[in-house]
Amino acid sequence: MPSVLRILLFVSSLLSFIFVVRRLKKSEVQLYDTTFWITLSALFVLLSLFPRIAIKAAELIGIQSPVNMVFLIIIFFLLGHCFLQSLRFSHLEERFKKLVGEDALKNGEEKQEEDP
């Protein structure tokens, strides 16, 4: 791999790692939500430092190009993450709707008690 590309990859993965950590410190995201991103960006840093890991792993599994393996794994994790997000979003929406509905019902009851 050309060294310019390697440096570029290293710098960008390091930057994204720092970005994630800083956001976590400012607590804009909940702690457990960041584990996924921290692990992922740390993995990128690791891979840009030691690309041999990817090459060896690809050989071991039997994938010709290490790049394909990296893509495959990343896509797999992203899809999984995306699905889990979608589940969470649905739950949240469901609870939100229930809350607003119950709030309306409760207020209605209180009003009824005020004016008989």
Added chain:
Amino acid sequence: MKDLLIVIPAYNEEKNIGRVITELKEKAGDFPLLAVDDGSTDGTGELLRTMGVKTLRHRVNLGLAEAVRTGMKYALRHGFKYSMQFDADGQHDAAAVNRLYEKAGDGDHDIVIGSRYAEEKGSHSLRTLGGNLISLCIRLVSGERIKDPTSGMRLYDRRVMECFAASSHYSPEPDTLSYLISRGIKVTEVQVSMNERMSGRSYLDITESLRYMFRMCSSILLLQWIRR
């Protein structure tokens, strides 16, 4: 007290709802009314208050399905045997309320639809074509023939209301209708007439209609088996 609660879901309907309420009081005065103000930002809430209509208010807009659900929960908790969705835009005919109620009383019906095409033939427009397509899907899945599946004027009994209250999978839409039929819920139709909207724009324009059609048909044909 009558055992039917008329539920009027309303979102920004200040231009229509006054007349709708007046007509209901004139023509269906025996039945208690419940308006569900779905987070309106115009004068709808104020108007309802001055007219003395029992109103529940969603603090944010959640959409028709949730407004109907809130109304049903209220009906369940206050011991009503039936609830009926009655649109606030003036489409529905208040004089038909009693006929739906009577139909529910005679015989084994869980849902009574105020149907535009129960006895009369519909004109050949894009809208009836859409309705027919949904009908066809329901027939394929459940074997039942519903002539006006998209009519919003429906009466529900406790059995159905309990389903709605328990899960947000249920919405006052044709796909839920289809699912309920295949689960043994009895649906019947009563001929009613419907007006065009009195004022304002219907929430279904052409692209919106097509999207709705597609969503309903695919939901009826493909998604219902996933449901509990």
